[in-house]
Amino acid sequence: MTSTQVVADTVARLVGDAVTAPSMHNAQPWRFVFRPDSGVLELRGDPERAMERTDPDHRALHLGCAAALFNLRVSAAWHGLGARVGLLPDGSDPWLLAGVVFGTPAGEDRELAALHGALRRRHTSRHPFTDEPVPAPLLDGLCAAARLEGCRLTLPDRWHTEAVLSLVRDAEHHEEMDPSARAETAAWTTGGRGAAPAPRDDGIPAAAFGPRSAGPASVRDFGRAHPDPDRGWAVFEEHPQLALLGTADDTAADWLRAGQALERVLLQATADGLATSMTSQPLEWPELRWAVRDPLVSLGHVQMVLRLGYGPAGAATPRRPVTEVLELG
The missing domain is CATH 3.40.109.10 (NADH Oxidase)
Known part of the structure; x- marks a missing residue:
C-alpha cells in the first residue's frame, strides 16, 4: 500500500491510538496534520499546552509528543502499515517535530504490532506497589x-x-x-x-x-x-x-x-x-x-x-477527541 492510499479515516484511527500516550500533567501537547497530496502525517507541538514555568525549554513537551509518535508507529504496524519517520524535518519550523509516511511494513513492525494491546491498558499508577521484586x-x-x-x-x-x-x-x-x-x-x-x-x-x-x-x-x-x-x-x-x-x-x-x-x-x-x-x-x-x-x-x-x-494499574485519564487534534491539510 502506498502512502497516497492511506485514507483519512485510517489516519484518524492511527491518531486515536497515538493520543493514548502520557504527557506532562496530561496536557496532550500534540497536533497532527495530514497532507493527502503527499501522504505525510505531520506531528506538531502545541505551544498553547506548554508548561512555561517548569518546562521552559519544552523538553517534556517533546517527550510527550514523541510518546504519541511511538504509539502511532505501533498502531500503523498493527493495521499492517509501515511508518517511515523523519524527525525535525524543517529546521525553520521548531514546532514541526516529525513527519510520517506510511507504506509497506518492515520486519521490525511485527514487534511493534505486538505492543498494540497495551496501548489502552497503560495508565500511570499513583498507588503503592507491592514489595514483590521485578524479575x-x-x-x-x-x-x-x-x-x-x-x-x-x-x-x-x-x-x-x-x-x-x-x-x-x-x-x-x-x-x-x-x-x-x-x-x-x-x-x-x-x-x-x-x-x-x-x-x-x-x-x-x-x-x-x-x-x-x-x-x-x-x-x-x-x-x-x-x-x-x-x-x-x-x-x-x-x-x-x-x-x-x-x-x-x-x-x-x-x-x-x-x-x-x-x-x-x-x-x-x-x-x-x-x-x-x-x-x-x-x-x-x-x-x-x-x-x-x-x-x-x-x-x-x-x-x-x-x-x-506490581500493583493497581491506575485510573485512565481523559483524552481529547481525534477531531480536536487532527487536521486535514
Missing part, C-alpha cells in the same frame, strides 16, 4: 526496549535510589515555594468531591490522584492543589524499583528519541504485567536535574525517572 529478565527486556530506540535505561542501586528520592522531595519543596509552579500544576488538575463541576478532556482528574502518602513517595501528589476529603492515605513502598532513561546528548532530537523509548518501555512493561509511573519532578529544576544521574554510570542526560512494580 531480572523483565528488567533486562525493558533495558533492551530502550536500546531499540537509541536510548539507555539504567537501574540505580539502593544508594542512588535513595539519592533520587531525596531529589524528588527537594523538587516538591521547590514547587511549594514557587507560586508560578504551583499555579501551573493546579491549572491542569481537577478537584474531587465538593469541587465545582469542570468536565474536561485533558489534565489530571481527582480519580487519578491516587492516595495520599503517609510518608515519602516517588509519585507526584496532584491532590495538593485540590484537597479531597474522600481521598485516603497509604504507605508506599520503602524501596521502589526505579529506572533512569537517558540519552548521550540533550538536543531536541534526543528528546524525541527519548519520548519514543519511554513509551516503548512503558508499553512493554504493561504487556509484562507491571504497573508504572513516572517521576519528573527533579528533572523540572535545572539545579536538581544534573544530580539525578548515577555517578557510577555513564548515562549522559536523564530524561525520565520511571517507577516499576
